[in-house]
Amino acid sequence: MKDPAERGLRESATFDRATIAAIQHAARTGVYDIRGWGAKRAVPHFDDLLVLGASMSRYPLEGYRERCDTDVVLGDRHATRPLHLDIPVTIAGMSFGALSAQAKEALGRGASEVGTSTTTGDGGMTDEERGESKTLVYQLLPSRYGMNPDHLRAADAIEVVLGQGAKPGGGGMLLGQKISDRVAEMRTLPPGIDQRSACRHPDWTGPDDLAIKIGELREITDWEKPIYVKVGATRTYYDVKLAVAAGADVVVVDGMQGGTAATQEVFIEHVGIPILAAIPQAALALQELGVHRKVQLIVSGGIRTGADVAKAMALGADAVAIGTAALIALGDNDPQYAAEYEALGSGAGYYDDFQDGRDPAGITTQDPELSARLDPVEGGRRVANYLRVLTMEAQTLARACGKGHVRHLEPEDLVALTIEAAAMARVPLAGTSWIPGHGL
Amino acid sequence: MAALSRAEADARSPVVFDLHETTVRALNAELHAPTATSYEVLHPQGAHSLGAGIHDEIDVAVRGHAGYFCAGMNKLGRVVVDGSAGNGVAENMMSGSVRVRGDASQSAGATGRGGLLVIEGSASMRCGISMKGIDIVVGGSVGPMSAFMAQAGRLVVCGDAGDGLGDSIYEARLYVRGSVGTLGADCVEKPLRDEHVAELGELLDAAGLDHRPEEFRRFGSARGLYHFTGDHGSY
Numbered sequence: 116m117k118d119p120a121e122r123g124l125r126e127s128a129t130f131d132r133a134t135i136a137a138i139q140h141a142a143r144t145g146v147y148d149i150r151g152w153g154a155k156r157a158v159p160h161f162d163d164l165l166v167l168g169a170s171m172s173r174y175p176l177e178g179y180r181e182r183c184d185t186d187v188v189l190g191d192r193h194a195t196r197p198l199h200l201d202i203p204v205t206i207a208g209m210s211f212g213a214l215s216a217q218a219k220e221a222l223g224r225g226a227s228e229v230g231t232s233t234t235t236g237d238g239g240m241t242d243e244e245r246g247e248s249k250t251l252v253y254q255l256l257p258s259r260y261g262m263n264p265d266h267l268r269a270a271d272a273i274e275v276v277l278g279q280g281a282k283p284g285g286g287g288m289l290l291g292q293k294i295s296d297r298v299a300e301m302r303t304l305p306p307g308i309d310q311r312s313a314c315r316h317p318d319w320t321g322p323d324d325l326a327i328k329i330g331e332l333r334e335i336t337d338w339e340k341p342i343y344v345k346v347g348a349t350r351t352y353y354d355v356k357l358a359v360a361a362g363a364d365v366v367v368v369d370g371m372q373g374g375t376a377a378t379q380e381v382f383i384e385h386v387g388i389p390i391l392a393a394i395p396q397a398a399l400a401l402q403e404l405g406v407h408r409k410v411q412l413i414v415s416g417g418i419r420t421g422a423d424v425a426k427a428m429a430l431g432a433d434a435v436a437i438g439t440a441a442l443i444a445l446g447d448n449d450p451q452y453a454a455e456y457e458a459l460g461s462g463a464g465y466y467d468d469f470q471d472g473r474d475p476a477g478i479t480t481q482d483p484e485l486s487a488r489l490d491p492v493e494g495g496r497r498v499a500n501y502l503r504v505l506t507m508e509a510q511t512l513a514r515a516c517g518k519g520h521v522r523h524l525e526p527e528d529l530v531a532l533t534i535e536a537a538a539m540a541r542v543p544l545a546g547t548s549w550i551p552g553h554g555l
Numbered sequence: 556m557a558a559l560s561r562a563e564a565d566a567r568s569p570v571v572f573d574l575h576e577t578t579v580r581a582l583n584a585e586l587h588a589p590t591a592t593s594y595e596v597l598h599p600q601g602a603h604s605l606g607a608g609i610h611d612e613i614d615v616a617v618r619g620h621a622g623y624f625c626a627g628m629n630k631l632g633r634v635v636v637d638g639s640a641g642n643g644v645a646e647n648m649m650s651g652s653v654r655v656r657g658d659a660s661q662s663a664g665a666t667g668r669g670g671l672l673v674i675e676g677s678a679s680m681r682c683g684i685s686m687k688g689i690d691i692v693v694g695g696s697v698g699p700m701s702a703f704m705a706q707a708g709r710l711v712v713c714g715d716a717g718d719g720l721g722d723s724i725y726e727a728r729l730y731v732r733g734s735v736g737t738l739g740a741d742c743v744e745k746p747l748r749d750e751h752v753a754e755l756g757e758l759l760d761a762a763g764l765d766h767r768p769e770e771f772r773r774f775g776s777a778r779g780l781y782h783f784t785g786d787h788g789s790y
């Protein structure tokens with residue numbers, strides 16, 4: 116049959132095919148959709164910004180030859196052992212439970228190979244990832260699954276998670292099919308039950324308490340480890356100020372496009388703000404407190420390329436974190452599994468059922484046979500390659516702007532393609548000096 | 556007279572940290588790499604994080620009131636607070652014991668994974684929240700939302716329990732001697748069988764309390780929220 120569009124049929128922009136399918140699914144099952152990945156709708160993003168390379172008024176650096184450094188120090192405000200990373204791209208927190216042990220190990224191997232950090236997640240620290248991660252950030256989440264003071268001491272930094280970009284204000288979910296015996300034991304839960312992670316921390320409420328909580332973590336670890344505070348991007352300006360006041364060494368801001376292992380679709384698509392809108396707010400908050408670059412800013416949510424890295428840093432970030440892109444580098448949505456994705460009702464390039472536990476690529480699963488498909492050594496190599504490319508791309512753009520360090524990129528190096536992006540990123544619309552909301 | 560062993564000598568003369576003269580940092584640094592087995596903390600005056608992160612079999616007596624997170628994440632240590640304790644006492648305790656002679660504020664024993672927490676007085680809201688294996692015995696009453704999302708371990712309340720007891724509870728077992736305000740979602744009363752009387756007797760013994768186990772009622776999970784369905788609003 117001919118393509119409906121060719122037959123002159125018009126698809127509704129309001130009720131598009133995905134919307135129709137969602138209504139049909141709700142009517143059929145009476146439950147809403149839970150899925151992985153991040154927001155799929157288009158929102159203003161780094162693609163809406165352009166980098167102004169050097170010409171007459173700026174002097175570029177020679178590609179490949181002239182030095183353009185990429186290292187970053189994280190957490191030197193209070194910690195006696197801050198992190199020294201070779202590249203400003205880190206691996207975001209993704210839980211063992213959500214991911215297979217092989218995937219966690221591969222991420223650790225890849226990050227270590229290029230001198231960056233990886234992060235635990237909502238489910239505790241595994242020996243595999245500690246063993247293979249030269250620099251490991253340990254998350255303290257509301258659920259406290261697997262929380263262990265020995266792991267706090269074994270970590271290189273601690274990340275207090277208040278929220279995620281995919282679901283600010285929401286807790287975690289791990290469906291029963293992924294609660295294997297090992298996951299259940301680490302989380303102290305019966306195997307096979309649908310498990311919810313709390314959305315509020317159990318032992319502190321509000322920023323004043325958080326300051327005391329951070330004090331406790333510092334005491335337990337003898338003031339050695341940098342302490343991060345991670346927030347989903349919403350009221351970012353205020354959240355960053357409060358995180359700094361609570362004593363954070365590093366603030367992590369995750370935009371609404373940020374990935375998740377399992378969240379209600381309605382949450383993923385409708386809560387939070389794009390990372391593009393959040394970075395300038397965070398940078399402004401840090402500047403007003405006089406701690407920009409002293410309290411480091413890590414941003415995440417839809418980072419895919421070295422251009423995204425460079426633009427995020429130009430807007431004021433010290434480093435970025437990647438989740439979804441790292442999974443893709445590991446083999447997520449690989450066309451070699453096209454037939455299997457289709458058998459699961461999805462397709463290569465569309466697969467987002469991370470909650471389901473049947474990932475053909477062996478990444479978001481606890482199934483021993485599926486996860487055995489992922490070779491942690493080979494996976495680590497792919498992640499390392501990808502991280503190298505991101506870094507080289509960011510360096511290329513920084514050199515074009517005449518910067519001897521990627522961190523020297525600045526808002527002045529950027530313009531926006533759309534009025535929305537100009538307003539959110541607080542850089543001028545290309546070819547004008549107009550930043551909407553900031554006068555003429 | 557025979558010479559005293561080091562432990563005996565320590566027990567008789569604990570190393571004293573007077574917080575009028577030194578800092579919590581100095582105290583905790585010593586407790587994390589102990590050169591003695593017994594310590595006494597004078598003039599705590601509500602300082603936070605006293606004895607947080609202990610990971611050796613040492614005795615610590617806090618002579619006065621403690622602030623937030625006293626004995627937080629304790630492993631192996633035996634801590635006694637001769638006073639009241641602030642928010643999050645013995646939070647995420649792994650093993651060992653903590654005894655509060657006075658009352659405890661919110662989130663006592665939160666997420667605790669092992670060991671015994673005894674509160675001789677009463678505990679505020681959220682006592683035993685998210686507990687993961689710890690045993691908590693409260694001589695008095697506990698406030699609302701206690702044992703919220705409690706996963707494992709046992710909470711014994713010799714007085715009354717506030718509203719919302721055991722909301723969204725998993726496998727923890729709750730024993731209450733007095734009245735219970737309301738039960739939280741999925742928390743139900745369950746029969747007190749012989750094995751429960753026996754374990755309750757042991758817990759009361761360990762806490763040094765002489766109530767009769769038969770006077771308590773048992774609460775636990777109806778296990779109705781273990782699988783998300785569309786039938787309730789708690790998906």
Ligand SMILES: Cc1cc2nc3c(=O)[nH]c(=O)nc-3n(C[C@H](O)[C@H](O)[C@H](O)COP(=O)(O)O)c2cc1C
Pocket residue numbers: 151152153207208209210213214235236237238254276278279280345369372373374375376415416417418436437438439440469479
């Ligand atoms: C499979 C998966 C599991 C995740 N698990 C956690 C977690 O346990 N804790 C957390 O703070 N964030 C978690 N996240 C969010 C990431 O840390 C990060 O914020 C997000 O992935 C960044 O956006 P990106 O995926 O677009 O790079 C998870 C993300 C994914 C894709």
